[in-house]
Amino acid sequence: MPQPTDARQLVKGFGRGIGGALLFAMPLLMTMEVWRLGLAVDRYRVAALTVGTVLLVIGLARNLGGSGRSGWRASLVDAGVAFLAAALAAAVILTTLDVLDWLRDWRDAVSILLLAMLPAAVGASYARAQLGEGSAFPSKxxxxxxxxxxxxxxxxxxxxxxxxxxxxxxxxxxxxxxxxxxxxxxxxxxxxxxxxxxxxxxxxxxxxxxxxxxxxxxxxxxxxxxxxxxxxxxxxxxxxxxxxxxxxxxxxxxxxxxxxxxxxxxx
Known part of the structure; x- marks a missing residue:
């Protein structure tokens, strides 16, 4: 059961992740070719890119931290929070811009979103670890x-x-x-x-x-x-x-x- 302080830190970290995702991925989110490629690229390629993104974010969480705790379990939690923050940030922007139409074809929407996740997830991981109050450079x-x-x-x-x-x-x-x-x-x-x-x-x-x-x-x-x-x-x-x-x-x-x-x- 998380303590109130832990919950506040999680919310703040999630907010930093959203900000970092937008800072790193905004050029990609505003690029027309991404919208078209998301409809044309083979799904197995998108899946391979997504797996690579997840592994990269886990590695960054392991190297940079984010929650202030060490260990693989903490790294997986940090990576998960960063990935969710990036997905939310990218989905909100692309849906607001009418690029994603979840009701018409959710599979196409997911493909476009996953193409934009790579820089967004890296940005979220970096922001969670390095842009918070009292954040320090990793000792590793x-x-x-x-x-x-x-x-x-x-x-x-x-x-x-x-x-x-x-x-x-x-x-x-x-x-x-x-x-x-x-x-x-x-x-x-x-x-x-x-x-x-x-x-x-x-x-x-x-x-x-x-x-x-x-x-x-x-x-x-x-x-x-x-x-x-x-x-x-x-x-x-x-x-x-x-x-x-x-x-x-x-x-x-x-x-x-x-x-x-x-x-x-x-x-």
Whole structure:
């Protein structure tokens, strides 16, 4: 039986989760391609994305906390509250905008909602853990911990632009040389965030070579994987060649890599 203080903290945390979900996912909620893709994407792809979202939120709850308690049970509760807050926030906004029509076809409404849940759930988890009164940065550290935060940052930045047609259009006009230069530019920008330009949270104990090898290159590889997975989920790889698959992934990896680097510094 929860105590009154615990209940108030739960309500406050739920409210922070709604706010964080809206802050992180509002660009996606207002993007027309999401509404259309929600009706066209295969349901098994949506289901796979939802499973990935749940696992990511559980991992964030484990790393960032939220309720102030430790352990897997607390992490699952934190993840559940964050997921529910994100679902409620996204559903209210999309229903109010007349994007979701639950009476006409609830299955289509659920598909659209689940596509928008990825950045919303990450935002809810972050807000619950880090934006409350007296919130502190997580004491947990380590290489795996930082890589998981980079994945979360890549997801938020990439998910907000992955559904747009611009990714496909940009990839269609780029030559292989443009692709190689974009990879180099993404690595350079990411490394500038991680090491060398004076952002708060940079690692001071690592040299530039070690930092480039262990965080920049690995982080970019994770961002590229996130980009490719999101594009596959949205059906962007249907009936195209391998070169176009790689190019689209590299284009989306630009914002994903910046999100990964920023998340490592902020979180």
């Amino acid at each position: 550290s380590g290489y795996g911990h930082e890589l998981s935060l980079m994945v979360a940052g890549a997801v938020v930045f990439a998910a907000n632009v992955a559904p747009t047609e611009e990714i496909v259009l940009l990839a269609a006009t780029m030559t292989p040389w443009h692709t190689l230069v974009l990879v180099a530019l993404s690595l350079a920008l990411m490394h500038a965030f991680v090491y060398g330009v004076g952002f708060g949270g940079e690692e001071e104990y690592e040299g530039p070579v070690q930092s480039f090898a262990t965080f920049t290159i690995v982080g970019y590889a994770l961002a590229l994987c996130v980009a490719a997975y999101l594009l596959w989920t949205l059906g962007r790889f249907e009936d195209i060649g391998l070169l176009m698959v790689v190019t689209e992934s590299v284009v989306l990896a630009l914002p994903a890599s910046l999100g990964a680097a920023a998340a490592r510094l902020i979180l």
